[in-house]
Amino acid sequence: MKIPKIRLIATDLDGTLLRDDKTIDEKTKERLIQAQKQGIIIVIATGRHKSGIDFVTKPLQLEQHGNNYVAGINGEIIYSYKNKEYFVDQVLCDKDAQIIRRTVKRFGCEAIYFCGYDMYDQISWWLKIKKLLYSLLFRKPADYGLKGAKHNFIELHKEHTFTQDINKVVFTQTKRFFDKHLEEMRKELRDYDLLKVGPGWIELMPKGVNKASAILKIAEANGISKEEILCFGDAENDLSMMQQIPHSIAMGNAMNIVKEAAFDICDSNMEAGIAKALDKYIFQKTS
Numbered sequence: 001m002k003i004p005k006i007r008l009i010a011t012d013l014d015g016t017l018l019r020d021d022k023t024i025d026e027k028t029k030e031r032l033i034q035a036q037k038q039g040i041i042i043v044i045a046t047g048r049h050k051s052g053i054d055f056v057t058k059p060l061q062l063e064q065h066g067n068n069y070v071a072g073i074n075g076e077i078i079y080s081y082k083n084k085e086y087f088v089d090q091v092l093c094d095k096d097a098q099i100i101r102r103t104v105k106r107f108g109c110e111a112i113y114f115c116g117y118d119m120y121d122q123i124s125w126w127l128k129i130k131k132l133l134y135s136l137l138f139r140k141p142a143d144y145g146l147k148g149a150k151h152n153f154i155e156l157h158k159e160h161t162f163t164q165d166i167n168k169v170v171f172t173q174t175k176r177f178f179d180k181h182l183e184e185m186r187k188e189l190r191d192y193d194l195l196k197v198g199p200g201w202i203e204l205m206p207k208g209v210n211k212a213s214a215i216l217k218i219a220e221a222n223g224i225s226k227e228e229i230l231c232f233g234d235a236e237n238d239l240s241m242m243q244q245i246p247h248s249i250a251m252g253n254a255m256n257i258v259k260e261a262a263f264d265i266c267d268s269n270m271e272a273g274i275a276k277a278l279d280k281y282i283f284q285k286t287s
Contacts, residue, residue: 003227003230003247003281004225004227004228005228006040006228006229006230006247006281006282007039007040007041007222007224007228007229008040008041008042008043008215008218008219008222008224008228008229008230009032009035009040009041009042009043009229009230009231009232009278010042010043010044010045010071010211010215010229010230010231010232010241010245011042011043011044011045011231011232011233011274012045012046012211012232012233012234012235012237012238013044013046013047013048013053013056014046014047014197014234014235015234015235015251015253015254015269016232016233016234016238016251016269016274017044017056017232017269017274018056018269019269019270020269020270022055024056024059024060025272025275027272027275028272028274028275028278029059029060030275031274031275031278031279031282031283032060032274032278033060033061033065034283035278035282036060036061036062036065036066036068037065039066040066040282041066041067041068041069041218041222041224042060042062042066042068042069043068043069043070043071043214043215043218044056044057044062044069044070044071044072045071045074045075045211045214045215045231045233045238045241046070046071046072046074047072047073047074047168047197047203047237048072048073049072049073049077049114049116049167050070050072050077050079051117051150051151052150052151053070053072057070062081063081066082067080067081067082067222068081068082069081069218071211071214071215071218073114073167073168073205074168074195074203074205074209074210074211074237075089075209075210075211075212075213075214075215075240076088076089076090076091076167076168076205076206076209076214077089077167078214078217078218087217088165089206089209089213089214090206090208090209091165091166091167091206092165092166092167092168092169092206093162093165093166094161094162094163096166096192096206097113097162097166097169099189100113100169100189100192100204101122103185103188103189104122104171105122105124107181107184107185108124108127108173108177109127109171109172109173109177109181110122110123110127110131110171110172110173111123111169111170111171111172112144112169112170112172113156113162113166113169114166114167114168114169114170115162115164115165115166115167116164116165116167117150117151117152118151118152118154118164119151119152119153119154120154120155120156120160120162121153121154121155121156122156123155123156144172168203168204168205169203169204170201170202170203170204171185171194171201171202171203171204172200172201172202173200174200175199175200177200178196178199178200178202182194182196182202185202189204191207192204192205192206192207193205193206193207193208193209193210195235195236195237195239196235196236196255197235197236197237198235203237205237210237210240211233211237211238211240211241212240212241212243212244212245213240213244215229215231215241215245216244216245226244226245226246227246227247229245229246229247230247230248230249230277230278230281230282231245231247231248231249232248232249232250232251232266232273232274232277233248233249233250233251233254233258234250234251234253234254234255234258234269235254235255235258236255236257236258238250238254238258239257239258239261242258242261242262242263243261246263247263247264247281248261248262248263248264249262249263249264249265249266249277250262250264250265250266251265251266251267251268251269251273252265252266252267252268252269252271252273253268253269253270264277
């Protein structure tokens with residue numbers, strides 16, 4: 001399949017650019033650095049905040065080469081490495097939080113409210129006990145590895161009022177729980193977008209704020225058409241890219257709904273899928 005000359009590459013992180021051990025395979029790293037040297041813009045389109053992805057951006061040398069970006073928090077916050085500037089789209093506020101908190105209490109899942117460097121955890125006492133037991137038994141961090149040197153993981157108290165902007169809210173529970181309740185939760189929270197990132201991990205975003213909208217803003221600012229973009233993803237928070245960007249590629253390990261919407265499907269994140277797709281569509285190599 002022949003496509004126009006690509007001028008921008010956008011990629012998700014977890015399950016896409018990153019292997020299961022959260023590293024980038026050497027072939028993919030080499031291809032992305034090579035693309036930058038040819039003047040191609042790289043956009044990291046992720047549910048994570050820019051402050052938490054240095055382990056990705058430094059090996060890819062995004063600050064050294066050209067005009068690269070991060071579309072963080074599922075496209076809500078755009079950062080330009082060239083201009084050292086942030087652009088923030090629509091965010092959530094305390095009024096939204098009160099609506100969400102009632103729904104979380106009624107259904108019985110855990111909710112984490114992301115407010116910059118602070119993360120507020122809404123969890124019932126029985127779910128907290130269950131999580132602590134699971135954490136001890138399987139040696140998994142109770143904060144899901146979110147807490148770090150730059151971040152605070154704070155228990156949300158009943159009387160708390162949010163004065164900070166809320167970037168997104170994560171719902172976490174078992175796969176079985178979401179198989180049973182997710183569609184009903186989506187109906188109750190119809191004024192927001194609920195995106196399935198993993199079997200037990202749902203991300204709530206302001207309506208219409210997504211990775212595709214951020215990527216297209218970046219492309220417009222650089223005189224790039226959507227036909228000149230190549231993007232990669234694997235989960236529901238990547239679906240907007242698959243639907244709105246003509247040359248979108250789903251990973252071999254992607255959710256079926258993502259594969260069905262994609263222009264093409266490459267090998268999995270464990271098989272250098274991105275590198276092979278770049279060889280096919282940009283470098284005209286046989287991997």
